[in-house]
Amino acid sequence: MERRFEKQEVDVVVVGLGAAGGVLLNALAKAGLDVVGIEAGPFWDPQNDFASDELYSRTLAWNDTRFTTGQDALQFGSNNSGRGVGGGTVHFTGVFYRFHESDFRVRTLDGVADDWPLSYEDLAPYYAKIEQDIKVSGPKEFPWGAFRGPYPYPEREPISGNSQIFRKGCAALGITSSVAPLAILSAPFNGRPPCINRGFCNQGCLPNAKFSTLIHYIPQAIEAGAEVLSDSMVTRIVVNKQGYATGVEFSHDGKSYAQKAKIVIVSAFVVETPRLLLNSACFQFPDGLANQSGLVGKYIMPHSGHDVYGKFDREIRLYKGTPVMAVSQDFYETDQERGFVRGYSLNAHGSRPLAMASLAATNAGLWGKELREIMLEWNYYARITVVGEVLPALTNAVTLSDEKDEYGIPRAQVSFGYGENDRLLIAHAIETCNAILEAAGGRRAFVVPDSAHLMGGCRMGDDPAKSVVNEFCQSHDIPNLFICDASVFVTSGGANPTETVMAIALRTAQYIIGQKGRI
Amino acid sequence: MIKIIAAHVAHDHREEILNWVVAHVDEQLAKPFGESQRKPGIPPQKVLIRGGLKALNTWAKGSYSREFLKLEAKQQLTMISSLQLGHLEEIKDWDTTLQKELFKKLLGLTIEAYYSHPWVWSEIGYGGPAYPRGYVRVELGIADPWEPTREEVVGDGTEI
Incomplete structure (x- = not known):
């Protein structure tokens, strides 16, 4: 393979070019640093690689086999992880929430989980910068959290039938709803058109109306001098006798290569990041890198993501428009009267045939005549999806299994089960969704248990005994090894995580730049 | 055999659509890359499905003295329903968990292909x-x- 920095020690190598990796690569390259981004999957070309075929679009996901276990074993693949330049942003829904102030102080406020080592105020400028950078569309006034708008681009108009139903049901019950803040254009920007409501956000956006790091940050990073090595799987982080990272080894087309770097940043997602750190165990660090606390891979959290369907006498047409166009965060904060702590967001959520039928089949056990009859009338269903906070638990963890993959790396094994608070929260959220659907004139239909997103596994904190990285994503054990993706989350929040991942990545990049080579 | 199981699971007997489903399953079993997730102790999907179909046939012969494909549609449906619950106890080496996983795998592969077929898209109004x-x-x-x-x-x- 052709490489510009083959013989050279670059300033920074970034492992994984998803939401965090794209932001990091761009910010570091623009600051004049020599950076190389290494991505396991392909460098997508939307016009040639994305298709109007829901089945084919699954190739955008990380489909390598992972072992899944525990009481509520998680699903991977298209459910949460991307593969290829852009990572998960290539197939995320584009819902772009900031976390709330309370999310960073859960221990102080609710006596559970832990506080983050940074506050909402620490992240606020980075949230704002990201929103401006990519022209997030959203309402003039957002009803919840510390940021009340306006968003850089106007809110989407019109909204889909499913979102209208959601807002109608909310209004009837006195629940506040809003048009969703979205990383999807409502007006032209940077040669990209506004959304045409094709509805294929999760399947790869063909017109490039939806933001991804693939089409926004990474091309800019390359222009600023960054090198991207795609189809290259990093197999190991190399550490010298002094205990510093010296670079990475990776595999491309069956051959092994190495890239030396002054700083290594791992941004490979909640499963692959701990897997790489654990697989990089060496003489000085027999339990894996950055793992003196023993917490690498621990405290992973999905969002509970149950889909609640209501049936109506009129056509809703779930497939039309951006999947999520209306939301509510009225149930986001702790309310002691509910009998559990923390809360959830509700997203009016469209669907496509494969996604709806597959989940109804595999997660709700529907098939044969029953499923066929539902699907023949699928245009009469409306759907609300829960994004519920899940509290961290030590037993929910990524570990290495005994089986190896084609690179010789042990496959990840992921164990997950909901806790009591999580279950109470889910039950409450489902009831709220049903009430909204009924208030909008529908009937309760069925609920598909589901999860979404994944966070934690290398959480941040001030105490090296209780966390893996500090507030700047720098590992406590190896000063020139950074871990920067959703794995550093201390709590999950009750909102889609991508904007927070990106804000943290930008803050980390600023920190590294500010150190001016001292790391 | 996949075709007949798919016909029951998707509740549709049209030859062309079922051939599409079978082609998808074949492709998935032939491809070198992963299946996103698997439970510990469950064999890779290729082994699971090939072994599973053989086991189902053995069970059909043991219980009905006929191969699965020769059974009446109703009997096949009963068998598939039992498989979903892991209740086909007579199959050697195929415990409840394995039966359920086999069903889930066949179900997932069938449904994802079936609901990607253009005819089905049109029928459901997509x-x-x-x-x-x-x-x-x-x-x-x-x-x-x-x-x-x-x-x-x-x-x-x-x-x-």
């Missing part, structure tokens, strides 16, 4: 991910001219 024209009229009660209609579209969306 207009597809229209491109490059997209959808202009997304609100309730109105439809773009290139969308399928189940019946005459009524209303103009203002009654919401």
Whole structure:
């Protein structure tokens, strides 16, 4: 393979070019640093690689086999992880929430989980910068959290039938709803058109109306001098006798290569990041890198993501428009009267045939005549999806299994089960969704248990005994090894995580730049 | 055998669509890359499905003295329903968990292919991910001219 920095020690190598990796690569390259981004999957070309075929679009996901276990074993693949330049942003829904102030102080406020080592105020400028950078569309006034708008681009108009139903049901019950803040254009920007409501956000956006790091940050990073090595799987982080990272080894087309770097940043997602750190165990660090606390891979959290369907006498047409166009965060904060702590967001959520039928089949056990009859009338269903906070638990963890993959790396094994608070929260959220659907004139239909997103596994904190990285994503054990993706989350929040991942990545990049080579 | 199981699971007997489903399953079993997730102790999907089909056939012969494909449709359906619950106790080496996983795998592969077939899209009233024209009229009660209609579209969306 052709490489510009083959013989050279670059300033920074970034492992994984998803939401965090794209932001990091761009910010570091623009600051004049020599950076190389290494991505396991392909460098997508939307016009040639994305298709109007829901089945084919699954190739955008990380489909390598992972072992899944525990009481509520998680699903991977298209459910949460991307593969290829852009990572998960290539197939995320584009819902772009900031976390709330309370999310960073859960221990102080609710006596559970832990506080983050940074506050909402620490992240606020980075949230704002990201929103401006990519022209997030959203309402003039957002009803919840510390940021009340306006968003850089106007809110989407019109909204889909499913979102209208959601807002109608909310209004009837006195629940506040809003048009969703979205990383999807409502007006032209940077040669990209506004959304045409094709509805294929999760399947790869063909017109490039939806933001991804693939089409926004990474091309800019390359222009600023960054090198991207795609189809290259990093197999190991190399550490010298002094205990510093010296670079990475990776595999491309069956051959092994190495890239030396002054700083290594791992941004490979909640499963692959701990897997790489654990697989990089060496003489000085027999339990894996950055793992003196023993917490690498621990405290992973999905969002509970149950889909609640209501049936109506009129056509809703779930497939039309951006999947999520209306939301509510009225149930986001702790309310002691509910009998559990923390809360959830509700997203009016469209669907496509494969996604709806597959989940109804595999997660709700529907098939044969029953499923066929539902699907023949699928245009009469409306759907609300829960994004519920899940509290961290030590037993929910990524570990290495005994089986190896084609690179010789042990496959990840992921164990997950909901806790009591999580279950109470889910039950409450489902009831709220049903009430909204009924208030909008529908009937309760069925609920598909589901999860979404994944966070934690290398959480941040001030105490090296209780966390893996500090507030700047720098590992406590190896000063020139950074871990920067959703794995550093201390709590999950009750909102889609991508904007927070990106804000943290930008803050980390600023920190590294500010150190001016001292790391 | 996959074809017949798919016919029951998808509740459709049209040859062309079932062939599409079978082709998808074949492709998945032939491909070198992963299956996203697997439970510990469960064999890779290729082994699971090939072994599973053989085991089902053995069970059919043991219980009905006939091969699975020679059974009446009703008997096949009963067997598949039992498989979903892991209740086919007579199959050697195929415990409840393995039976359930086999069912789930066959179900998942069938449904994802079936609901990707253009005929099925049209039947359920899915207009597809229209491109490059997209959808202009997304609100309730109105439809773009290139969308399928189940019946005459009524209303103009203002009654919401």
